[in-house]
Amino acid sequence: xxxxxDGRPADALSLKDRGLAYGDGLFETIVVRSGKPLLLxxxxxxxxxxxRRLALxxxxxxxxxxxxxxxxxxxxxxxxxILTRGDSLRGxxxxxAAPARRILQGGALPAYPAAHAAQGIRxxxxxxxxxxxxxxxxxxxxxxLEQVLARAEWRDSEHAEGLMLDGAGRVIEGVFSNLFxxxxxxxxxxxxxxCGVAGVMRxxxxxxxxxxxxxxxxxxxxxxxxxxxxxxxxxxxxYGIWPVLCCAGMRWSAxxxxxxxxxxxxxxxxx
Numbered sequence: 355x356x357x358x359x360d361g362r363p364a365d366a367l368s369l370k371d372r373g374l375a376y377g378d379g380l381f382e383t384i385v386v387r388s389g390k391p392l393l394l395x396x397x398x399x400x401x402x403x404x405x406r407r408l409a410l411x412x413x414x415x416x417x418x419x420x421x422x423x424x425x426x427x428x429x430x431x432x433x434x435x436i437l438t439r440g441d442s443l444r445g446x447x448x449x450x451a452a453p454a455r456r457i458l459q460g461g462a463l464p465a466y467p468a469a470h471a472a473q474g475i476r477x478x479x480x481x482x483x484x485x486x487x488x489x490x491x492x493x494x495x496x497x498x499l500e501q502v503l504a505r506a507e508w509r510d511s512e513h514a515e516g517l518m519l520d521g522a523g524r525v526i527e528g529v530f531s532n533l534f535x536x537x538x539x540x541x542x543x544x545x546x547x548x549c550g551v552a553g554v555m556r557x558x559x560x561x562x563x564x565x566x567x568x569x570x571x572x573x574x575x576x577x578x579x580x581x582x583x584x585x586x587x588x589x590x591x592x593y594g595i596w597p598v599l600c601c602a603g604m605r606w607s608a609x610x611x612x613x614x615x616x617x618x619x620x621x622x623x624x625x
Contacts, residue, residue: 357458378438380436384421384425401437407493431463432462434461473597482518483518485520501529504529517533523576527551532552532553532555534556537584542579559589587608594620
């Protein structure tokens with residue numbers, strides 16, 4: 355499907371765009387089913403927080419209406435929404451009043467092997483570490499070079515995802531997903547106040563756990579805690595939940611809490 359730029363069909367972008375020059379912007383990747391963008395409110399909430407922190411000037415209702423219209427035209431697939439600070443001349447300084455550029459792209463849903471969800475996956479232990487920057491922590495900003503470097507560390511089909519740590523060796527997330535542990539009946543996920551992306555599916559799982567009365571902790575997680583976990587899974591808003599079976603000699607099984615939450619998220623993504 356043809357892309358839209360600022361609400362109009364387009365095949366090109368200005369060479370002066372700050373998203374291209376500096377990664378100055380944000381993005382959301384949204385599953386579309388029967389013309390409906392799934393988990394839209396969570397995506398727009400994260401986008402709004404990113405716009406607030408980066409001081410991007412946007413019209414939230416215009417963004418929403420364009421996403422809904424594009425999703426309707428796409429019907430089935432993955433919609434990518436990108437906001438950049440628009441054009442500028444050379445130099446880091448930007449016009450604080452300039453409206454953000456809105457880019458919409460659409461494509462087919464990725465064909466992940468069914469075995470990833472049904473049986474579980476292997477995680478590759480990435481050497482690339484996530485750097486700490488609290489001002490950007492949690493945001494889905496356009497600067498994704500750490501993930502690019504990490505994803506280049508493995509080429510085999512044996513590993514479906516990679517495990518990323520921060521500079522202090524804390525467990526943070528997958529390359530394109532968030533990570534959860536189950537330990538003693540409690541659900542744990544990493545504190546993302548220093549680095550990492552606060553995923554939309556992560557937020558949904560935390561909310562669903564609360565509804566189900568499952569105890570949850572958002573905390574620093576060590577490799578030893580990961581090793582001792584009863585269950586481990588990764589998640590994102592495109593594929594839902596994949597159980598994790600092993601990583602660098604550590605082994606787990608797809609346990610009952612993982613399967614319970616997997617069923618809840620599958621219902622959300624199949625809506």
